[in-house]
Amino acid sequence: xxxxxxxxxxxxxxxxxxxxxxxxxxxxxxxxxxxxxxxxxxxxxxxxxxxxxxxxxxxxxxxxxxxxxxxxxxxxxxxxxxxxxxxxxxxxxxxxxxxxxxxxxxxxxxxxxxxxxxxxxxxxxxxxxxxxxxxxxxxxxxxxxxxxxxxxxxxxxxxxxxxxxxxxxxxxxxxxxxxxxxxxxxxxxxxxxxxxxxxxxxxxxxxxxxxxxxxxxxxxxxxxxxxxxxxxxxxxxxxxxxxxxxxxxxxxxxxxxxxxxxxxxxxxxxxxxxxxxxxxxxxxxxxxxxxxxxxxxxxxxxxxxxxxxxxxxxxxxxxx
Amino acid sequence: xxxxxxxxxxxxxxxxxxxxxxxxxxxxxxxxxxxxxxxxxxxxxxxxxxxxxxxxxxxxxxxxxxxxxxxxxxxxxxxxxxxxxxxxxxxxxxxxxxxxxxxxxxxxxxxxxxxxxxxxxxxxxxxxxxxxxxxxxxxxxxxxxxxxxxxxxxxxxxxxxxxxxxxxxxxxxxxxxxxxxxxxxxxxxxxxxxxxxxxxx
Numbered sequence: 001x002x003x004x005x006x007x008x009x010x011x012x013x014x015x016x017x018x019x020x021x022x023x024x025x026x027x028x029x030x031x032x033x034x035x036x037x038x039x040x041x042x043x044x045x046x047x048x049x050x051x052x053x054x055x056x057x058x059x060x061x062x063x064x065x066x067x068x069x070x071x072x073x074x075x076x077x078x079x080x081x082x083x084x085x086x087x088x089x090x091x092x093x094x095x096x097x098x099x100x101x102x103x104x105x106x107x108x109x110x111x112x113x114x115x116x117x118x119x120x121x122x123x124x125x126x127x128x129x130x131x132x133x134x135x136x137x138x139x140x141x142x143x144x145x146x147x148x149x150x151x152x153x154x155x156x157x158x159x160x161x162x163x164x165x166x167x168x169x170x171x172x173x174x175x176x177x178x179x180x181x182x183x184x185x186x187x188x189x190x191x192x193x194x195x196x197x198x199x200x201x202x203x204x205x206x207x208x209x210x211x212x213x214x215x216x217x218x219x220x221x222x223x224x225x226x227x228x229x230x231x232x233x234x235x236x237x238x239x240x241x242x243x244x245x246x247x248x249x250x251x252x253x254x255x256x257x258x259x260x261x262x263x264x265x266x267x268x269x270x271x272x273x274x275x276x277x278x279x280x281x282x283x284x285x286x287x288x289x290x291x292x293x294x295x296x297x298x299x300x301x302x303x304x305x306x307x308x309x310x311x312x313x314x315x316x317x318x319x320x
Numbered sequence: 321x322x323x324x325x326x327x328x329x330x331x332x333x334x335x336x337x338x339x340x341x342x343x344x345x346x347x348x349x350x351x352x353x354x355x356x357x358x359x360x361x362x363x364x365x366x367x368x369x370x371x372x373x374x375x376x377x378x379x380x381x382x383x384x385x386x387x388x389x390x391x392x393x394x395x396x397x398x399x400x401x402x403x404x405x406x407x408x409x410x411x412x413x414x415x416x417x418x419x420x421x422x423x424x425x426x427x428x429x430x431x432x433x434x435x436x437x438x439x440x441x442x443x444x445x446x447x448x449x450x451x452x453x454x455x456x457x458x459x460x461x462x463x464x465x466x467x468x469x470x471x472x473x474x475x476x477x478x479x480x481x482x483x484x485x486x487x488x489x490x491x492x493x494x495x496x497x498x499x500x501x502x503x504x505x506x507x508x509x510x511x512x513x514x515x516x517x518x519x520x521x
Binding site for chain 2: 214
């Protein structure tokens with residue numbers, strides 16, 4: 001199911017090289033009729049609450065104040081890319097709570113990964129990956145659990161890269177704007193062959209997140225950090241987004257109350273602002289912050305954070 | 321120098337001054353380790369993010385850092401043209417006890433270096449500000465500081481790459497291309513760069 005033959009680590013060529021921006025000009029039927037029938041594009045018909053172009057992000061620019069960005073559930077994006085024959089780092093779509101409708105303007109293969117999400121082609125339920133002919137319409141329903149569904153198209157989304165990535169960074173405004181109806185997305189040239197998978201296991205999102213946490217760098221700013229973290233109980237706030245997962249529940253008590261000069265942050269850092277309610281930083285996090293970080297959630301636990309709906313219970317398993 | 325753990329793949333190096341921050345940053349940068357993914361200086365820390373398994377190599381470099389001596393390097397020199405007509409030029413002059421012309425002379429005669437970036441992409445905190453220009457932030461921050469504004473706050477001076485809220489005292493504006501994600505390099509200023517300001521009409 002996850003054959004990786006099409007995406008060796010050596011394959012670092014971009015999925016597409018034409019580097020065009022999203023075309024928002026071809027908005028009328030006449031315009032569309034004028035579009036070359038062979039154009040490698042897909043047209044957005046509806047977006048749902050939020051659909052973003054995402055790849056594996058642009059790590060390596062934090063010293064310029066640029067967040068890493070990229071898909072929150074990277075294993076799901078990588079899988080979708082492998083299924084359609086793309087390199088794992090190709091750009092796809094990150095769809096929040098479903099609702100995306102696309103029309104293929106060219107023949108392409110599409111894979112839908114992440115939580116279990118109804119997938120229809122021309123109104124008929126289909127299992128992904130699925131081949132689309134020009135004019136076919138793909139529609140995603142609402143995922144039965146989780147938040148973010150990933151859509152990969154053969155050739156990858158070929159918008160112009162910025163700082164080496166096509167990812168949309170909602171904190172900094174780098175990368176394509178959130179998709180809108182009538183957007184025409186360029187696709188790159190396929191570089192691999194879609195895998196023959198026909199059954200996918202969707203991401204299972206647990207009702208409670210039991211998160212490993214490595215203490216530091218500022219655990220010494222808290223009284224009994226291990227005890228406080230182990231005994232506290234939280235839920236995911238509805239103010240969470242790609243910048244961070246905000247938690248409601250047990251406030252953490254600081255012993256040091258002086259100002260902290262801003263310092264660098266990593267993805268997964270659990271920052272504790274003045275109100276004591278932790279924020280777990282995700283891909284679009286600011287590169288520096290002025291509140292103490294009590295601990296860091298390791299990378300292996302991050303993909304599920306991007307799938308945690310508001311109200312999901314959270315506890316920490318601190319490790320000295 | 322104290323090393324603080326920062327998850328599985330990063331270490332936060334804590335030191336006592338901006339000079340020591342630059343010593344650590346410059347030494348790690350000069351080592352050009354392929355394991356290093358992120359190298360993020362700040363006011364009293366340097367965050368070093370590594371590929372999985374790469375922290376041991378980072379620690380070996382940190383053991384060799386001499387905090388009292390900067391690694392010899394040839395910093396890039398950037399000149400930023402400024403029109404000195406900022407809305408707080410009078411306030412800065414009054415606080416410093418000088419005429420506005422003297423503020424311009426002081427700001428353009430100093431040589432600065434980029435201590436770190438943050439707050440927004442391409443926002444570079446420059447140190448080297450003459451003492452009379454080291455002034456408090458505004459009591460009430462502006463909700464929108466226009467892109468290109470040049471300001472001072474505490475020991476820092478900076479130019480805003482884009483319109484953001486901000487509390488710095490604004491003394492001028494520049495049309496220098498401070499940040500453009502589609503250009504390479506995207507940011508005009510990077511940590512370690514030398515910077516001068518030049519008055520233009």
